[in-house]
Amino acid sequence: MAPFVALLFAIAVCPLALPHWWESNRNKLWVALGLGFPVLVVYLAREPGALVRTAEDYVSFILLLASLFVISGGIRLRGDLVATPLTNTAFLGLGAMLASVIGTTGASMLLIRPLIQTNQERRRVTHTVIFFIFLVSNIGGMLTPLGDPPLFLGYLEGVPFTWTFRLWKPWAVMIGILLLTYFVWDSTQYAREGLSALQRDRTQTEPLRLQGGLNIVWLGLVVGAVALLHAPLREVALVGLAGLSLWRTPRATRLANRFTFGPIIEVAVVFLGIFLTMIPALEILRRRGDELGVREPWQFFWTAGTLSSFLDNAPTYMTFLALGQGLRLPDEVVGVPHVILAAISVGAVAMGANTYIGNAPNFMVKSIADEAGIKMPSFFGYMRYSALILLPLFVLVTLLFFR
Secondary structure, three states, rough: HHHHHHHHHHHHHHHOOHHHHHHHHHHHHHHHHHHHHHHHHHHHOOHHHHHHHHHHHHHHHHHHHHHHHHHHHHOOOEOOOOOHHHHHHHHHHHHHHHHHHHHHHHHHHHHHHHHHHHOOOOOOOHHHHHHHHOOOOOHHHHOOOOOOOHHHHHOOOOOOHHHHHHHHHHHHHHHHHHHHHHHHHHHHHHHOOHHHHHHHHHHHOOOEEOOOOOOHHHHHHHHHHHHHHHOOOHHHHHHHHHHHHHHHHHHHHHOOOOOOOOHHHHHHHHHHHHHHHHHHHHHHHHHHHHHHOOOOOHHHHHHHHHHHHHOHHHHHHHHHHEEEEEEOOOOOOOOOOOHHHHHHHHHHHHHHHOOOOOOOHHHHHHHHHHHOOOOOOOOOHHHHHHHHHHHHHHHHHHHHHOO
């Protein structure tokens, strides 16, 4: 277990303690390989089949993320609308729905810049970016395996593609309450804006324009490939669609989006270490998970969610899925009851919004907002927002669905 725990610790601590050193994907690769090497040696000698299965899952996982990343990076939405509370709420609602289709990362990168541009004349916009992280970068991506990495890992483990549609009730409750809360909050902030700022906002407008629209077709085909095809045809299709996007999208569109392969390389490097080191951890949990005392849906929801707030939510999801399978409860889906899998899924996806490090898009959005001159809260300052807004919401979700 030590390499797995050490890697999760590094993922959580290094961005804060060693930010410049951790920025290098080469350094991440050395950490991933160094911690994964002992596991690789043991399993090559004792159970090479487990390494083969893990490698297959890793390749499928990375190719899906890469295809979504490449294709969504070819879509550019430009414009400057009047930044009323209704406009901003519609932006957030659209992003929450798109997150389940093109992933939380894709939806975040597509919409955060036009949202900031729309609000550039206003002074009070920090809360808008924070709610964007809540809704678009996390909770919105709950309805399909494409939405968030842990759900796709569940799909690779045998969870049916359409199973995540079962999560629409907690999704709708959280999205609805957060959008209503945001609308009221933004209405009060809008009323406090100066008259000159509001006048500039009304006069300096630009209609929304979509560039790279052909990529929407490729995204639709990605959804179809994941839902209908199996390995290796699925992976061949994903690579082909990403290649078509790179070929057919004008270079100027990607340059305007500041598209680079750096973020997806970072994901590939970090998850190489995660997939390797979690092999023995998952095996132990499947065999001895009933000794930990976590058995009820609400316990899975809060424990999986709390760890997802500070560690990567994909390995957290896999850890608690293995724990649930080790309890030998009724086998309704991949070895666990439906309510247990739902608790793990909702906790891992939704509570990634509790901190900047809970999900990869969170820090990306913060960085873009900082570059735009928006004063974003510190790590713990952000947690004050999440404690005030999200924790009561999660208590309500527990009472409604996982009690």
